[in-house]
Amino acid sequence: MELDALYQEVILDHYKHPQHKGLLSTYDAQVHHVNPSCGDEITLNIALNNGSISSLSWDGVGCSISQASVSIMSDLVIGKSIDEARVILDNFVELMQSKGLKTGDPEILEDAVSLAGVSKFPARIKCALLGWMAYKDAVLSASTK
Amino acid sequence: MSELDVAKIRKDFPIFTRTIRDGKKLVYLDSGATSQKPQSVIDAEVNFYSKNNAAAHRGAHQLAEEATEAMESARQIVAEFLGGEVDEIVFTKSATESLNLLAYSYTSLITKDDSIVVTEMEHHANLIPWQQLAERTGATLKWFEVDTDGRLDLSSIDTVITEDTKIVALTHQSNVLGTINPLEAIVARAHEVGAVVILDACQSVPHMPMHVADLNIDFLAFSGHKAVGPTGVGVLWGRSELLEMLPPFLFGGSMIETVTMTSATWAPAPRKFEAGVPNMAQIVGLGAALNYLSTIGMEKIYRHEVKLGAYLIERLSSIEGLRIVGPHHMESRGGTVSFTFGDIHPHDLGQYLDAQGIAVRTGHHCAWPLTRKLGVAATTRASLYFYNDESDVDALIEGIIGAKKYFGRS
Numbered sequence: 278m279e280l281d282a283l284y285q286e287v288i289l290d291h292y293k294h295p296q297h298k299g300l301l302s303t304y305d306a307q308v309h310h311v312n313p314s315c316g317d318e319i320t321l322n323i324a325l326n327n328g329s330i331s332s333l334s335w336d337g338v339g340c341s342i343s344q345a346s347v348s349i350m351s352d353l354v355i356g357k358s359i360d361e362a363r364v365i366l367d368n369f370v371e372l373m374q375s376k377g378l379k380t381g382d383p384e385i386l387e388d389a390v391s392l393a394g395v396s397k398f399p400a401r402i403k404c405a406l407l408g409w410m411a412y413k414d415a416v417l418s419a420s421t422k
Numbered sequence: 423m424s425e426l427d428v429a430k431i432r433k434d435f436p437i438f439t440r441t442i443r444d445g446k447k448l449v450y451l452d453s454g455a456t457s458q459k460p461q462s463v464i465d466a467e468v469n470f471y472s473k474n475n476a477a478a479h480r481g482a483h484q485l486a487e488e489a490t491e492a493m494e495s496a497r498q499i500v501a502e503f504l505g506g507e508v509d510e511i512v513f514t515k516s517a518t519e520s521l522n523l524l525a526y527s528y529t530s531l532i533t534k535d536d537s538i539v540v541t542e543m544e545h546h547a548n549l550i551p552w553q554q555l556a557e558r559t560g561a562t563l564k565w566f567e568v569d570t571d572g573r574l575d576l577s578s579i580d581t582v583i584t585e586d587t588k589i590v591a592l593t594h595q596s597n598v599l600g601t602i603n604p605l606e607a608i609v610a611r612a613h614e615v616g617a618v619v620i621l622d623a624c625q626s627v628p629h630m631p632m633h634v635a636d637l638n639i640d641f642l643a644f645s646g647h648k649a650v651g652p653t654g655v656g657v658l659w660g661r662s663e664l665l666e667m668l669p670p671f672l673f674g675g676s677m678i679e680t681v682t683m684t685s686a687t688w689a690p691a692p693r694k695f696e697a698g699v700p701n702m703a704q705i706v707g708l709g710a711a712l713n714y715l716s717t718i719g720m721e722k723i724y725r726h727e728v729k730l731g732a733y734l735i736e737r738l739s740s741i742e743g744l745r746i747v748g749p750h751h752m753e754s755r756g757g758t759v760s761f762t763f764g765d766i767h768p769h770d771l772g773q774y775l776d777a778q779g780i781a782v783r784t785g786h787h788c789a790w791p792l793t794r795k796l797g798v799a800a801t802t803r804a805s806l807y808f809y810n811d812e813s814d815v816d817a818l819i820e821g822i823i824g825a826k827k828y829f830g831r832s
Contacts (some may be wrong), residue, residue: 339769
């Protein structure tokens with residue numbers, strides 16, 4: 278059933294046990310993003326060191342898809358270089374826009390491939406992308422400081 | 423048992439013959455967003471395009487005459503439905519446009535010394551136009567607050583509506599809470615200080631008998647698509663003397679009396695407010711929609727929804743962890759019920775219900791200040807109409823219980 282493709286165990290796990298949730302007090306940039314269609318919100322703090330993401334923390338409210346997605350994203354990008362993270366981000370955005378036709382590269386996306394089912398539900402793609410777009414914005418903001 | 427034969431009524435709505443998500447029966451509980459359409463409304467639009475299509479109020483030919491006649495008959499139907507005069511009915515493309523029309527038309531009549539009053543439970547469509555009017559003119563925006571039961575706090579009525587108040591704009595029935603607002607005291611106070619009362623009746627015109635003269639209000643807006651009519655048509659009703667006094671909002675063809683290269687004068691209302699070729703087929707469809715509702719009977723529709731609403735609230739209240747946001751009893755309340763359910767986010771609940779064929783609305787319902795005030799980021803909303811019955815409520819309850827099991831796994 279398509280619902281099970283959407284709500285995979287790993288998503289519900291991340292929803293119940295979100296990673297890197299709770300804002301750290303030191304950061305280079307802080308961004309706040311909202312999804313105006315449903316009211317979901319996220320605040321994301323990022324710190325960079327030598328072109329790498331040295332820390333990322335976030336807080337927010339939202340559905341399981343948006344919360345799990347930002348949790349998975351945090352795990353993926355922390356410790357990576359900005360360039361490596363950009364490849365992950367591009368892959369994820371492409372997966373979300375695939376209308377259910379792609380499964381995602383587990384080598385690059387790891388747990389994020391569990392969100393592939395979201396691409397079949399047009400109304401939910403924004404939920405999954407909320408945290409990633411906040412990340413993109415935060416990196417830009419921190420790099421241009 | 424309801425006075426309405428819901429099974430028979432549902433046969434008038436072709437959409438109920440289709441299935442949802444792999445063969446599930448459609449349980450449509452989102453009429454607060456938009457209603458479904460009976461065949462007679464669909465036919466009215468098709469007939470107009472097939473037989474009478476031409477530009478109304480223009481042209482010297484038979485089709486133009488028929489199109490004009492079809493559109494003006496619909497205006498007559500709307501006037502009778504609301505208990506107003508024919509010339510008091512302005513067709514717009516939506517209730518949102520009706521409210522914006524008023525907010526723009528009032529610009530030159532409002533000054534920085536005036537105040538505009540709204541409520542905390544307004545849909546964005548009846549909040550932002552007034553915020554913007556206040557910003558354009560320097561007027562003060564004031565509002566009635568909402569209490570924890572989802573009712574307007576009128577204890578401060580004399581300090582909210584004051585001598586400088588020119589406009590009081592409020593919803594008749596909240597699209598989130600289902601609360602039906604008491605108008606009598608508000609209208610009396612507004613008129614006492616010389617303010618006009620503008621009623622957003624999107625959630626009441628489709629659901630209960632309405633008579634503008636009895637309500638003693640000055641303007642009323644509603645949309646066709648929530649009243650089993652087509653999208654693309656809204657109505658603004660206004661007292662004739664006020665429509666006559668107000669300047670137009672949109673300028674263009676057919677709203678004029680005379681035009682020179684440097685000036686123009688306006689046609690009398692309602693034409694003054696209807697620039698451009700109107701949405702004729704949709705207006706004709708709206709006429710068919712209101713005729714359909716009248717045939718069923720607005721009193722019966724109202725009683726059916728109150729009874730079904732009571733059943734919905736009773737069943738929802740029996741679910742552990744479910745919190746109804748808004749009044750818990752049916753006094754001064756319609757069949758729209760918003761709720762939260764434990765730690766299951768409304769978006770996830772709505773998605774699960776959808777997989778069972780159940781259509782609900784989730785989110786802030788275009789009333790963000792209200793949901794923020796009530797301390798909920800989002801809610802799930804079930805909104806009833808006369809084509810719903812107890813089986814729809816039962817399906818929803820079963821769905822909610824199923825969602826708890828589904829998301830509680832692992």
